[in-house]
Amino acid sequence: MSKLTKQFIESEIQPPVTGQRFYRDEDVPGFAIRVTPKSKSYIFEKRVDGANRRITIGKCNEMSFDSARKQACIMLGDIAKGNDPKTGKRINILNDITLREVFQKFLEIKPIRIDTQRNYHFAINRHFNDWLDMPITSITKDMVEQRHHELTVSPNRLGTSGHGRANNALKKLSALINFASDRYGTEDEPLIKTNPVSRLSRNRSWHRIYPRQGIIPDHKLKEWYRAVSTLQNEVARDFMIFLLLTGMRFGETRKLKWCHVDFEDTSF
Numbered sequence: 001m002s003k004l005t006k007q008f009i010e011s012e013i014q015p016p017v018t019g020q021r022f023y024r025d026e027d028v029p030g031f032a033i034r035v036t037p038k039s040k041s042y043i044f045e046k047r048v049d050g051a052n053r054r055i056t057i058g059k060c061n062e063m064s065f066d067s068a069r070k071q072a073c074i075m076l077g078d079i080a081k082g083n084d085p086k087t088g089k090r091i092n093i094l095n096d097i098t099l100r101e102v103f104q105k106f107l108e109i110k111p112i113r114i115d116t117q118r119n120y121h122f123a124i125n126r127h128f129n130d131w132l133d134m135p136i137t138s139i140t141k142d143m144v145e146q147r148h149h150e151l152t153v154s155p156n157r158l159g160t161s162g163h164g165r166a167n168n169a170l171k172k173l174s175a176l177i178n179f180a181s182d183r184y185g186t187e188d189e190p191l192i193k194t195n196p197v198s199r200l201s202r203n204r205s206w207h208r209i210y211p212r213q214g215i216i217p218d219h220k221l222k223e224w225y226r227a228v229s230t231l232q233n234e235v236a237r238d239f240m241i242f243l244l245l246t247g248m249r250f251g252e253t254r255k256l257k258w259c260h261v262d263f264e265d266t267s268f
Helices: 006-011 064-078 099-109 114-127 141-153 163-184 198-204 220-229 234-246 248-256
Strands: 021-024 033-035 040-050 053-059
Touching: 021 040, 033 064, 040 064, 053 064, 099 114, 099 163, 114 163, 141 163, 141 198, 220 234, 234 248
Parallel strands: none
Antiparallel strands: 021 033, 033 040, 040 053
């Protein structure tokens, strides 16, 4: 990299015997001179809309160095404003935003409950940990389909089906992709044109999850109570018995505090 000047171009740059050679300016990012055996050209190079773009400004013998450098600065400004310097169309300047960054912004501005946030944290950080630092635009339909299958068949700590786990994880990912597309894209150029998780719907790959309808029949309550009473974890034991005797929901009971209990009215 060199500090390009008119004198440098005229005295220091020599055409190569074959191929091409580039001299890049250290002051204006992207501004350079491309030299071939027969010509010298001012060019501008920059990553635009996720791809490297090289634009020829003009021949060195047809325009002045100052004019070419000024044009390069204008192009650099266009990109900073989110415009393609060649076509003038809007571009997505956030194509490299990662899944981690999208997730952080999602939690920052979305008014969701604490329990829902925990659910998102568990699903994303556990099941997509290897994707967190990837550009969210690089997540493909094949990747989604493969991860859904892996979560379905891999064993879990309870030894039960992974259908619910797979569905939950991919639905959380789908919500983040939709959020990123809406927040970082434009109406003309959405960040993500098609949510890759949509393949699961088109292929009917979502698992049907049936609601739990099993109950402990009356004649087995005594057996259940004896089994729970043998639990070595006293907190778990008392928690299960409390659920049985009060009929409260699991989530409500888990958050119950002493200050919520009225001993005089025997209510909570």
